Amino acid sequence: MNRRVLQIPNRVILILAMSLTLVTVIACGGGQDKIGPQGQLGPQGKPGVTGPAGSTGLQGFPGVAGPEGPQGTIGQRGNDGKSGILAIGSGLTTSGSIEEDVASVDFASTGEENTVARSDHNHDADYYTAAELASGTADVAWSSLTGVPGDLSSGGTASSVEWVNIQNRPAGLDDGDDGAAAVNWNDILNRPAELNTTLGSMSCGSTEIAIFNGSTWVCGDAGPSVGDYAISSQSCGAGLVAVGVDATGNLVCTTLLANDSVPFQRGKHLVTTLATGPGDAGLWNSVTIGDDGLPIIAYESNESLYLAQCDNVACTASTPSVVEFTGIGDLHASVIIGTDGLPLISYRNSVSSDFKIAHCQTVACATSTKTTIETTGNVGAYSALVIGTDGLGIASYYDDTNDNLKVAHCNNTACTSANLTIIDETGDVGQYTSIAIGADGFPIISYYDVSNADLKVAHCSTITCSAKTIETIDSAGDVGKKTSIVIGIDGRALIGYFDATSNDLKTAHCSNVSCSISTTSSAVTNGGVGDWNSITIGIDGRAIVSYYDSFNGSLEVAHCDDLICSSATAVDVDSSALVGQHTSITIGSDGLPLVFYHDVTSRNLKAVHCSNSFCLPNVRNR
Numbered sequence: 001m002n003r004r005v006l007q008i009p010n011r012v013i014l015i016l017a018m019s020l021t022l023v024t025v026i027a028c029g030g031g032q033d034k035i036g037p038q039g040q041l042g043p044q045g046k047p048g049v050t051g052p053a054g055s056t057g058l059q060g061f062p063g064v065a066g067p068e069g070p071q072g073t074i075g076q077r078g079n080d081g082k083s084g085i086l087a088i089g090s091g092l093t094t095s096g097s098i099e100e101d102v103a104s105v106d107f108a109s110t111g112e113e114n115t116v117a118r119s120d121h122n123h124d125a126d127y128y129t130a131a132e133l134a135s136g137t138a139d140v141a142w143s144s145l146t147g148v149p150g151d152l153s154s155g156g157t158a159s160s161v162e163w164v165n166i167q168n169r170p171a172g173l174d175d176g177d178d179g180a181a182a183v184n185w186n187d188i189l190n191r192p193a194e195l196n197t198t199l200g201s202m203s204c205g206s207t208e209i210a211i212f213n214g215s216t217w218v219c220g221d222a223g224p225s226v227g228d229y230a231i232s233s234q235s236c237g238a239g240l241v242a243v244g245v246d247a248t249g250n251l252v253c254t255t256l257l258a259n260d261s262v263p264f265q266r267g268k269h270l271v272t273t274l275a276t277g278p279g280d281a282g283l284w285n286s287v288t289i290g291d292d293g294l295p296i297i298a299y300e301s302n303e304s305l306y307l308a309q310c311d312n313v314a315c316t317a318s319t320p321s322v323v324e325f326t327g328i329g330d331l332h333a334s335v336i337i338g339t340d341g342l343p344l345i346s347y348r349n350s351v352s353s354d355f356k357i358a359h360c361q362t363v364a365c366a367t368s369t370k371t372t373i374e375t376t377g378n379v380g381a382y383s384a385l386v387i388g389t390d391g392l393g394i395a396s397y398y399d400d401t402n403d404n405l406k407v408a409h410c411n412n413t414a415c416t417s418a419n420l421t422i423i424d425e426t427g428d429v430g431q432y433t434s435i436a437i438g439a440d441g442f443p444i445i446s447y448y449d450v451s452n453a454d455l456k457v458a459h460c461s462t463i464t465c466s467a468k469t470i471e472t473i474d475s476a477g478d479v480g481k482k483t484s485i486v487i488g489i490d491g492r493a494l495i496g497y498f499d500a501t502s503n504d505l506k507t508a509h510c511s512n513v514s515c516s517i518s519t520t521s522s523a524v525t526n527g528g529v530g531d532w533n534s535i536t537i538g539i540d541g542r543a544i545v546s547y548y549d550s551f552n553g554s555l556e557v558a559h560c561d562d563l564i565c566s567s568a569t570a571v572d573v574d575s576s577a578l579v580g581q582h583t584s585i586t587i588g589s590d591g592l593p594l595v596f597y598h599d600v601t602s603r604n605l606k607a608v609h610c611s612n613s614f615c616l617p618n619v620r621n622r
């Protein structure tokens with residue numbers, strides 16, 4: 001506790017004694033004379049002239065109430081040297097005090113010194129200042145504290161607590177005082193009955209997990225993280241077929257028996273209505289699989305571009321977001337996942353007739369940046385988008401003003417700018433484009449030659465398509481509308497397209513990487529089939545194609561019988577109404593086909609999750 005000590009000369013001892021007496025009388029006794037008998041009240045006098053302002057007074061602490069004195073004139077609080085709880089009259093000062101808790105009085109000296117005599121009176125013995133209490137520097141006697149645990153010492157080390165006195169502790173919890181390093185396996189409650197106890201002695205690496213190999217537990221590769229799925233390049237090899245995907249994301253292969261045509265069998269397909277009007281929903285849709293294994297669909301609805309993220313692998317529900325109002329007209333959307341794990345969407349804005357690319361800032365595309373890639377004329381129809389080997393987006397599209405096929409190569413991940421290249425300008429060319437990255441790492445594009453009604457393919461020899469070769473693949477009749485291209489497990493391009501002359505679904509298999517040599521086949525010919533087709537590669541390494549049956553107004557899926565798809569087995573997947581236009585197909589993270597399409601009758605976007613790899617309906621083992 002701080003106290004102020006004054007060095008007092010011997011020659012002013014008498015003055016010091018007088019000062020102590022005066023302060024004691026004034027500060028502690030309230031500054032009043034002894035009160036005599038009360039007499040009769042006289043008339044109130046006129047207020048006197050206000051005296052000069054005194055030093056600032058120090059607020060003290062209330063003492064025991066004394067006898068009531070005559071009422072005086074109310075002074076200004078705190079600034080006149082007289083008012084405040086500790087009111088001791090003129091001359092009171094706190095100047096020079098350390099803690100602002102010392103009251104001093106100054107008065108004239110004998111003239112022998114240059115300074116006035118000072119008398120200090122300290123109140124620290126019983127009180128604490130507000131500053132001490134606020135800062136926590138005040139010392140409080142241990143005996144004055146209440147609510148202290150009985151076994152807690154007064155400043156030393158707290159006494160230990162008996163284990164039995166701890167409430168709500170688990171009954172089998174060790175008290176920690178016996179140095180036990182292991183727990184008996186039989187003493188562990190709720191342990192899995194099948195778990196081998198040798199797990200306790202295993203020491204797996206940070207990237208390994210315990211795997212049961214059929215006879216014992218071993219340390220093995222942890223496999224992909226949560227949400228990872230089987231890559232499309234996996235193959236079971238000759239004589240084997242895939243029957244599913246294991247816990248680590250790899251294909252499970254088995255031998256195909258002679259009497260088993262459907263090795264991976266389940267029940268009915270799941271058909272879901274994902275989006276409704278008021279206008280047409282699901283036009284020009286495009287699907288891909290996100291890094292979390294959930295499907296993502298871009299589509300046109302209510303004259304706007306939408307993106308929907310499926311809530312599960314089968315896409316029985318989804319969360320849609322409006323990307324941009326595009327106006328009346330076809331937007332021709334295409335979606336892919338960029339190297340940043342976020343969707344990238346190419347499309348045509350019907351209001352401005354511009355070609356645009358949107359980069360989603362979240363997986364569900366709640367927000368996005370939208371960039372106009374080209375504005376010269378009516379551009380952006382039939383767009384198709386992939387990610388190149390340089391990690392940047394590359395899109396093919398149709399320039400309707402100049403009747404050309406063009407390519408835009410993005411300059412960054414978000415595609416806020418791009419380099420544009422004319423691929424084919426011979427006649428009216430470039431409708432119904434589809435693009436893929438070939439086994440050589442360069443883009444390959446299928447498209448329709450309107451002038452000659454032919455199917456054509458452009459093979460780029462650079463990642464930006466600054467150099468290319470062009471081949472006419474099929475010229476027999478009106479062929480090449482609604483093209484869709486994919487790279488097979490043999491590293492060659494496989495193209496699905498519509499033969500408008502014979503109303504057939506046709507396929508073209510490239511014999512080399514550049515597709516300078518190819519083989520065409522009529523894969524499905526039973527009815528008006530092949531319009532609005534979309535192609536992908538199934539887990540058995542064979543192509544599977546979704547398309548519209550215009551004769552029956554239904555959605556059909558064809559599973560190719562061989563790698564080049566010279567023939568295919570076709571089935572109706574949805575024939576509930578006039579359905580199946582604007583189809584888009586992919587293989588889900590569970591290895592099963594997933595098709596999105598437009599229901600013309602109900603004007604809705606629908607999805608079908610196939611129950612087996614062949615997409616055959618209602619197939620079950622006995």
